[in-house]
Amino acid sequence: MITISEHVFGEMENDPDGFCIKIREVMQEDYGLYIWPCSIALAEYVWQQRHRFVGTTVLELGAGTALPGIVASKVGANVTLTDRSDANEVFENMMETTALNGANCKIQSLTWGEFDESLFNLEVPNIILGADVLYESKDFDDLFATVSFLLHDDPEAVFITTYQRRSGHRLIEYLVAKWNLRCTKLIDAFSFMPCHKEYSLSVSIELVELQCQM
Numbered sequence: 001m002i003t004i005s006e007h008v009f010g011e012m013e014n015d016p017d018g019f020c021i022k023i024r025e026v027m028q029e030d031y032g033l034y035i036w037p038c039s040i041a042l043a044e045y046v047w048q049q050r051h052r053f054v055g056t057t058v059l060e061l062g063a064g065t066a067l068p069g070i071v072a073s074k075v076g077a078n079v080t081l082t083d084r085s086d087a088n089e090v091f092e093n094m095m096e097t098t099a100l101n102g103a104n105c106k107i108q109s110l111t112w113g114e115f116d117e118s119l120f121n122l123e124v125p126n127i128i129l130g131a132d133v134l135y136e137s138k139d140f141d142d143l144f145a146t147v148s149f150l151l152h153d154d155p156e157a158v159f160i161t162t163y164q165r166r167s168g169h170r171l172i173e174y175l176v177a178k179w180n181l182r183c184t185k186l187i188d189a190f191s192f193m194p195c196h197k198e199y200s201l202s203v204s205i206e207l208v209e210l211q212c213q214m
């Protein structure tokens with residue numbers, strides 16, 4: 001079954017910059033075909049921090065339905081949406097969703113931990129986004145190998161990710177130390193979600209910003 005969910009940023013009537021993004025969701029057993037609470041939280045954060053995104057190059061990893069990346073493109077970033085190379089239906093859905101919103105995003109495959117031309121030919125991102133990409137512990141090292149590679153050339157580049165605390169409460173501290181990164185922000189999503197969106201946080205979500213260790 002296909003549904004379209006609507007996500008409003010800003011107060012549409014009072015905010016000349018506000019907009020509504022429509023996300024096409026397919027109720028099927030594939031993680032990338034429906035929207036996860038982490039995506040709603042990260043998209044809201046991008047909106048609230050929109051001044052940081054203007055003119056930047058943004059890469060969304062494990063984008064799935066791609067709400068944070070589409071919001072980043074609406075506020076003036078040059079965005080590439082990615083997901084694993086075998087996720088054909090996810091890419092079809094992503095194309096439909098970007099068209100539905102008139103969003104000018106590039107779409108390409110990028111599988112974490114694979115070092116090939118899809119990674120080497122990327123424009124080096126200023127900001128990497130990832131919503132709920134820390135959900136299967138077997139993929140953590142592959143994800144962080146890719147993130148570390150992408151952050152490695154630019155000490156100002158940042159990985160912003162939202163995650164549910166599923167795998168033990170010291171997960172982020174452990175990964176940061178293991179991959180020689182530094183945490184520049186760690187906050188609870190409840191601290192920035194507007195009241196009318198809190199309903200979408202049925203689970204406890206944190207947002208972390210990571211940069212390369214100098």
Ligand SMILES: C[S@@+](CC[C@H](N)C(=O)[O-])C[C@H]1O[C@@H](n2cnc3c(N)ncnc32)[C@H](O)[C@@H]1O
Binds near residue numbers: 061111132135
């Ligand atoms: C839990 S879903 C989150 C989707 C979306 N970011 C959201 O929050 O709504 C995880 C996403 O990561 C993608 N993914 C899983 N393993 C991956 C890998 N090894 N490389 C790249 N993407 C992967 C999945 O296809 C899926 O889109």
